Amino acid sequence: MSSDAPALIESTTIDPASGGGSLPPPGPSLNDDLRRRLRRTEWRGHLRAYLLIAPLLIFVLVSFVLPLSTLVYKSFHDPVVPTGLPLTYKALREWGGPRDEVPTEPVYAALANDMKAAKRDGRAAEIASRLNIEASGLRTTFMRAVRRIDSVESGPWKPYFAGVDPAWESPTTWATVRNLADTNHGLFFLSALDLRKSSQGDVVRQPAEQRIYVEVFIRTIGISALVALLCMAFGFAIAYLLAHAGDRTANLLMILVLLPFWTSLLVRTTAWIVLLQKEGVINSMLLGIGAISQPLPMMYNKFGVAVAMTHILLPFAILPMYSVMRQIPPSFVRAARSLGASPTTAFLRVYLPQCAPGVAAGVLLVFIIALGYYITPALVGGAGDQMISYFIADNLTRALNWGLASAMGVLVLAAVLLLYWAYDKLVGVTNMRLG
Amino acid sequence: MNHPMVQFRSVQKTYDGESLVVKDLNLDIARGEFLTLLGPSGSGKTTSLMMLAGFETATSGDILLDGRPITHIPPEKRDIGMVFQNYALFPHMTVAENVAFPLSVRGIRGAASSEKVARVLGMVGLNDYGSRRPAQLSGGQQQRVAVARALVFEPKLVLMDEPLSALDKQLREQLQYEIKRLHHELGLTIVYVTHDQSEALAMSDRIAVFYQGRVQQLADPVTLYERPANSFVAQFIGENNAIHGRVESIDGHRCRVRVDESLTVPARLVAPLAVSQPARLSIRPERVVVTPPDGSVDVSVPAQVLDVTYLGRYVRMRLSACGSEEFIVTLPNDGREFSPSCTAVQIGWRADDCLALDVL
Incomplete structure (x- = not known):
């Protein structure tokens, strides 16, 4: 009897490590079965969730991911010339002469064959346009040669080309053609940054009178930063007021803050034109009370752009700041x-x-939205206040240089992602509060 | 130097100009005292504390700290340490930075500061936590940091606004003991606000019971429990059985109260009652004896046991007696059998344990 006692105690002692001694240890088969059942239940739940969000997912894919990836692709993928003149590029590679020399007869012959094929397929104009983007005037040079190419049966081709346009005898023309040899290249990015590939194939700056985009980028960042700072200063004060006013006052103020969201951007911008223009409300009033003798220039300049954009973007700064401030209990300051x-x-x-976190989120949000602002600067700003979006639109609709427009878009996107990364490093994205 | 640390003199406070949140508060707090302001929410206790801290201004009357009126002194110049209900630790600073905050705003930095911080963190048992963020600490640890921060600059007076109400019971009791120990060891003057009567009884030298903007009674815990000044205090502090009746005769501090035609009960007269006025008799559940031995009680009445709740350390019985269906008796669980429900018993109490109070 006495020898049984320890065994009895041992069997009834609960061992926390095995989770209760009375149960038999769960065997591997039981565990596997349990795991399988868990997986099945979870899988069903996941499937239901995915089905629920499927319409949204497809919408986002079609409306956001697809255009964005096309944009990025178009910024470096440019197959028009290389696929349009395949024989020419093959002949150029075989010849392999230096860039300051005009190629030999086989290259001209290949070009003639390419031109005939392009004319037959109706692609000549497209190739000419693409060449013209790289060097203006090349469209004429190319089309002149295309127009009469069918009247000549056979070579020598070099005199034919020299005859239609002397530019065909210039090494610069051929250097331009050779720069376009690859279907994927960085030429659009170069021109977006006011750079170009010289006839020697080196990257050089554009001639001074053709440099525009670097200045536009700097101006865009400058205006966006100015607007972001103004929104921070005004927004902080308003958010503080909202967070610390009584409930009734805060509600009223909140409606006033959100009111602009309910009117169209165009209407708000036009309202600013009414206020700011030369014969506008403010100028008439100031003239009327005799404060000024000449109307103040408040439109078609940076002042107008900054005022209108700050007003329109202010709610984006206020809301994140307000939501953070409201969560700070008054006992902290006490x-x-x-x-x-x-x-x-x-x-x-x-x-x-x-x-x-709220201030950073608000400023970042305003800055990012301001970077892509289009309508307000286009309407309120002068020629020297246009931002990058204006030039992107210009390249898309007027100059029809989609590659350059895409490259500029990608640069803006890269700038935003860089900012986001810096914000994550400094404040942490998980701390961001957007209302 | 003989004047009290804090004096409230005819202090009134209204927020809306119509109703007074604090009505005519007169209160002296002695140096080294642990005084608790106890009351239900909306009774004016927190408002009084906030006026003392400087976050609210009295509508009329004076508050004196160390003999000087402080009405026009901003909170930061009052030299009062304060502990808040939600701890109010600054989340963007480490524990050590939080505790060093009152020192740094006073221009104390470097070694002098870190030495004080280390000492005060040692006092609350958090020596090794200086480099952590408040969010990495448990509720009890956060409250210890808040206490350390309120003590590090050696203020004249420490105010605590329901500091333990967010903690669970066990931790609360432990921290009650720790605060009490700090009070004793450092000779602090503490004004403590709570709505928890057991916390007030356990910690205080004196308790001011607030109700409807007035101090109902200011007394030490024993007096407050044994000799409540009025029905509100009797009801608010601890449990009690109420029997309604009418004063029949008065003899000094003793009186007889008629409960019904067949029963008059001797009681101790506490409220200023006159003969034939309605009275409320209050008897603590633990002072009632079930089946009392002959001669041990002054009053003996029949009762019916309605139900019995076993609570481990003691047993709680609900009886029907003296016209009440809610007559509560608690008996210590001394191992003896207790009367089961639905039995008729005799209950009794001593006249000294029965207080005649005003009717609410």
């Missing part, structure tokens, strides 16, 4: 003051640091 901090110190050392 605690700071009871611990000996003056109102200013309490604000600077306790309140402000806790607003940082």
